[in-house]
Amino acid sequence: MGSSYNYYRMFGCFNRKFKIREMEPPPDVRDAFCRYIGRGTQMNADQLLRYLVEVQGEEGCTIKDAEQIIQQVASRRHHLIRRLNHSLELDDFLYFLFQDDLNGPIKSQVHHDMTAPLQHYFIYTGHNSYLTGNQLSSDCSEIPIVKALERGVRGIELDLWPSSGKDNIHVLHGRTLTTPVPLLKCLKAIRDHAFVKSPYPVIITLEDHLTPDLQAKVAEVRIHFPLWILLEI
CATH class of the missing domain: 1.10.238.10 (EF-hand)
Structure with missing residues (x-):
């Protein structure tokens, strides 16, 4: 496998060269x-x-x-x-x-037994599903969540943080420069697109960094979105 180099400007004053290696065969x-x-x-x-x-x-x-x-x-x-x-x-x-x-897949249709308990299956999951780009400075949005669901992803991760006024819930990559997106906007996107590609359950993983009051607020929101299994971390 070959390799190449990319150059990035560091701290606005000098360039640094990073070696980019292609994927090695397993x-x-x-x-x-x-x-x-x-x-x-x-x-x-x-x-x-x-x-x-x-x-x-x-x-x-x-x-x-x-x-x-x-x-x-x-x-x-x-x-x-x-x-x-x-x-x-x-x-x-x-x-x-x-x-x-x-x-491509030899069998493009589901041909396994899909009646077993959930833990019997490998699940197509996402990580930081709300990010539009890198984990340090990109925007947070519901659009990557929609795209993931349209690809058949069944596991969506949302990182929950208090807003600057501590009175609302934002989804963002914490302690970075990423711009937040409201939790409700993400949940509505999941509700509207969860089963476009696949009829199987969607698992929402909530990484919880909230105050007790905001945790209670999330619990109230759950009443309006009862279709999914929620795994709270």
Whole structure:
């Protein structure tokens, strides 16, 4: 995997260079790649086809499908000469695995038993779901929450802090320069978009930094939003 450098101006007076590394293949991806390439260093169409059939269960896949995958990956990642190799390097293989249009889910519909208790499932969750950008200085908004729910996220985190007048509840990343968004605005966004993408329960995690009076105020708000499981931290 390669790496690159980004430059940022520090304290308004000098530049600092930060090294940005690309994602390294996890061990199981590296092991799968090495298992199918044998003694070589690249994966050809025959080897990719074996992987698709034996590991991913794509029994209807053909050698032509494997060749087209290699061609698509090469056209996106490499110049013309490199494309003529008709094979995948390890970083190409990793790239392929994460492309929905090249390696999408075999079954796009729910096919598991969905009647078990909630703790039996992995849950698609978010973190600091209200942030529009970085955790230090970005705006807080209900819009990222809406976008997360539209992607199928089932766990939304809200950090609750008192307003400057200690009389209202703000959602923000505490002790930073992030600008707040009202709690009620976030809850209304969840109410209106919770089940657009998925019919399954939404879990709201509340990180509580409130005074007792404001905690009581949140308890009153909950009466108007009874559809979700609330885990308060």
